[in-house]
Amino acid sequence: MSQLALNGGPRSVPAELKKIGWPIITPEDRAAVERVLDRGVLWAMTTLEGLNCPEQDALEREFAAFLGVPYTLAVNGGTAGLHMALVAAGVEAGDEVITSAFSFLATPAAILHAGAIPVFADITPHTWNIDPQRIAEKITPRTRAILAVDIHGLCADWDAILELARRHHLLVLEDACQAPGASYRGRSAGSFGRAAGFSVNGTKNFAVGEGGFMATADPEIFARGTWLKQVGETLPAENPAMRQQHLLAWNYRVQEMPCALARSQLSRLAAVNETARRNAAIMDQYLRETPGLRPPFIPEGCVSVYHKYRITLVPEELDTRLHGVALRNAFMAALAAEGVDVDLWGTAPLAAHPMIQARHGFGRGFPWSLAGPPEQYEYHAEDYPVTLEMFANSFCLTNDEFPIYAQPEPVMHAFGRALQKVAQNAGELAQARVAAWQTAT
Numbered sequence: 001m002s003q004l005a006l007n008g009g010p011r012s013v014p015a016e017l018k019k020i021g022w023p024i025i026t027p028e029d030r031a032a033v034e035r036v037l038d039r040g041v042l043w044a045m046t047t048l049e050g051l052n053c054p055e056q057d058a059l060e061r062e063f064a065a066f067l068g069v070p071y072t073l074a075v076n077g078g079t080a081g082l083h084m085a086l087v088a089a090g091v092e093a094g095d096e097v098i099t100s101a102f103s104f105l106a107t108p109a110a111i112l113h114a115g116a117i118p119v120f121a122d123i124t125p126h127t128w129n130i131d132p133q134r135i136a137e138k139i140t141p142r143t144r145a146i147l148a149v150d151i152h153g154l155c156a157d158w159d160a161i162l163e164l165a166r167r168h169h170l171l172v173l174e175d176a177c178q179a180p181g182a183s184y185r186g187r188s189a190g191s192f193g194r195a196a197g198f199s200v201n202g203t204k205n206f207a208v209g210e211g212g213f214m215a216t217a218d219p220e221i222f223a224r225g226t227w228l229k230q231v232g233e234t235l236p237a238e239n240p241a242m243r244q245q246h247l248l249a250w251n252y253r254v255q256e257m258p259c260a261l262a263r264s265q266l267s268r269l270a271a272v273n274e275t276a277r278r279n280a281a282i283m284d285q286y287l288r289e290t291p292g293l294r295p296p297f298i299p300e301g302c303v304s305v306y307h308k309y310r311i312t313l314v315p316e317e318l319d320t321r322l323h324g325v326a327l328r329n330a331f332m333a334a335l336a337a338e339g340v341d342v343d344l345w346g347t348a349p350l351a352a353h354p355m356i357q358a359r360h361g362f363g364r365g366f367p368w369s370l371a372g373p374p375e376q377y378e379y380h381a382e383d384y385p386v387t388l389e390m391f392a393n394s395f396c397l398t399n400d401e402f403p404i405y406a407q408p409e410p411v412m413h414a415f416g417r418a419l420q421k422v423a424q425n426a427g428e429l430a431q432a433r434v435a436a437w438q439t440a441t
């Protein structure tokens with residue numbers, strides 16, 4: 001008799017179990033947006049006194065206080081925040097910027113938008129953050145900066161990265177898009193580099209829809225950021241007639257309504273992150289008791305916000321002849337059939353994407369066709385063994401629609417029991433008929 005729902009057995013997670021969808025919108029969120037509509041100031045309007053944007057001003061102050069970083073600038077996306085951070089910190093066309101082989105494509109996109117060359121370094125097993133030793137191997141005379149990512153809401157190995165950068169006189173920048181509220185040895189994500197980017201895309205723990213921030217402790221980078229964000233424009237007090245425009249920049253400005261919503265969401269971010277940690281602790285306990293499954297590894301001194309909760313499969317401990325991608329896909333399909341939400345979040349090292357290899361770029365003239373010779377973008381799988389192994393043997397529990405940081409405890413217990421059931425019946429996975437979409441990598 002089969003046990004797995006995938007093979008006709010009973011489903012483990014009751015269909016009527018109530019999950020919580022994301023983002024959560026409260027009456028306070030609605031009131032915040034209405035406050036802007038009542039005020040009638042919808043954008044940062046230039047006045048003789050300066051910019052009139054009370055929500056943006058307050059949000060920037062409040063997020064800076066949340067992080068414990070002197071300055072933040074609200075912008076219209078995490079990619080924008082990263083791009084601005086790179087340029088404001090001094091990264092220039094042709095510079096090499098070393099970044100993680102495992103991140104969202106926006107990380108190297110921001111480097112390319114700055115006219116610089118992304119150089120990828122493999123990650124460390126277990127934390128899936130950039131490996132400082134691999135960074136060291138990628139340093140050349142053209143290296144200008146390291147852009148490390150706090151992936152899945154866990155801080156990178158900052159002490160080692162900062163020490164390496166100090167020895168080689170490199171700028172350090174931080175992609176903290178997934179990590180507001182995370183910390184490393186008592187310091188906040190977003191406080192390690194010269195400047196950092198954050199995202200408030202609707203899938204994030206800090207969910208506004210679209211938007212982001214640049215954060216910095218450096219007043220000069222902050223000043224440059226304020227120009228870069230608003231098409232290079234200086235304030236009337238500095239340039240009364242606005243006759244002479246000095247800087248070429250972008251329009252990364254924000255609107256007052258999302259800023260008001262962001263302030264309301266920010267007031268609950270610590271509680272969201274606390275829910276994430278509570279749920280991760282519940283799941284860790286189930287996984288520790290289950291041969292064949294490993295919870296995420298959180299190094300001593302790190303506090304994660306679990307933007308993603310990644311589970312690793314250990315085939316040798318499971319009663320199955322499947323391994324690698326075939327096992328992962330069958331395992332995910334079995335969990336989905338049990339009623340558990342699962343997600344892949346990435347399938348290949350960033351260097352493998354056609355966008356990076358520049359073969360499918362937009363032709364000459366587009367900024368990154370200038371950034372280094374084509375060989376620079378060739379993909380060599382042997383450079384990324386850890387990233388490849390991670391993709392083949394792991395998956396994320398929960399998805400963007402019903403993320404771990406929103407779920408009530410009973411959902412986590414039901415998911416935990418289902419994970420144990422699938423692991424204990426792994427012998428059935430080989431016979432399962434896994435649909436074509438589920439076998440795709």
Ligand SMILES: Cc1ncc(COP(=O)(O)O)c(C=O)c1O
Nearest residue numbers: 077078079104106107177199201
């Ligand atoms: C690691 C990482 N970097 C950059 C970004 C880009 O942020 P956004 O989508 O707000 O531009 C995201 C999220 O989308 C991300 O997860």
